[in-house]
């Protein structure tokens with residue numbers, strides 16, 4: 001007797017084991033008329049629908065003409081922060097560049113102020129609501145960064161919130177220490193001393209198990225290549241895996257640095273050089289692209305996903321959910337942007353939000369794929385096929401979401417008719 005059986009599946013999407021590089025990203029296994037069963041939180045059976053009829057299950061779900069995929073993995077989010085920055089929209093409309101807003105003490109620094117001021121309980125409650133929305137949009141595993149504290153207590157506070165959310169929620173959160181995210185005003189002109197402070201936090205973070213990854217914002221006016229290398233080396237010496245915000249605005253060579261340091265991922269890469277892209281193809285670093293950020297910043301030029309994939313790199317997609325440069329936690333919207341702005345194919349897009357996204361956060365063995373024995377992290381989409389989601393943009397197509405075999409979200413019908421209509425509700 002299985003716990004759950006999803007039957008009559010129109011299309012079951014089965015990404016291959018990864019990381020998938022280059023041409024391997026262009027393949028996607030799509031099976032029709034299938035069924036899948038869960039038991040004790042794991043996938044227990046996958047097979048043709050006609051064989052599912054004789055199986056017994058406590059819950060049977062009819063997925064007629066619908067699509068089933070692994071739970072989405074969001075490998076780059078700034079989940080925990082205080083405040084919001086809707087006032088900056090007017091500055092953006094006036095064409096003020098982000099680095100200038102930053103220099104005026106706005107941008108990330110206003111979030112830093114709000115995050116330092118918020119209690120840990122408040123930050124937890126706020127992030128918890130976001131987490132629920134992420135699950136509602138099909139996300140079952142995600143990465144979450146600190147980086148709005150820029151001082152010991154506030155950074156540790158953010159990391160403790162991520163740890164508690166991972167322990168108390170059903171979702172899997174992977175924690176990243178992003179202390180060197182910006183230069184706090186009190187250290188202006190004294191960047192090396194600030195970086196030293198952040199490096200001095202690493203042993204404490206490691207001992208308390210507050211983060212698995214570290215990350216640094218390598219960009220003009222923030223941290224240099226040399227400073228990024230120093231921070232990554234110090235992190236690796238203590239057993240952290242590394243990530244880097246690289247080549248978002250200027251081509252400083254953060255992509256090349258990531259590959260040479262064996263970083264798990266290099267993120268953004270809008271301005272990555274041809275040389276950097278070639279290096280990605282040679283190495284094991286996953287390119288995490290964030291087209292929602294480019295869109296939200298109103299820029300015309302997106303990361304060159306086509307060249308990366310065609311050169312042989314492993315590409316993943318993430319929301320970059322944050323209060324300043326990308327205010328969305330809906331990966332489905334990101335999938336549409338990847339199709340429209342970066343010319344990625346539906347197959348490449350699905351591999352980028354599942355298997356490769358899992359590899360970008362060290363979860364390639366447990367998330368992003370579906371096979372017997374793996375975690376039952378599954379989304380039932382109210383769409384006829386996998387190509388439909390990038391096509392029909394900015395909507396939430398998730399109908400039901402399971403994490404470790406437990407239903408964490410289910411769409412209820414809207415009440416727009418006074419007399420109940422056939423098929424209303426779930």
Ligand SMILES: [Zn+2]
Nearest residue numbers: 076078245320
């Ligand atoms: Zn980011």
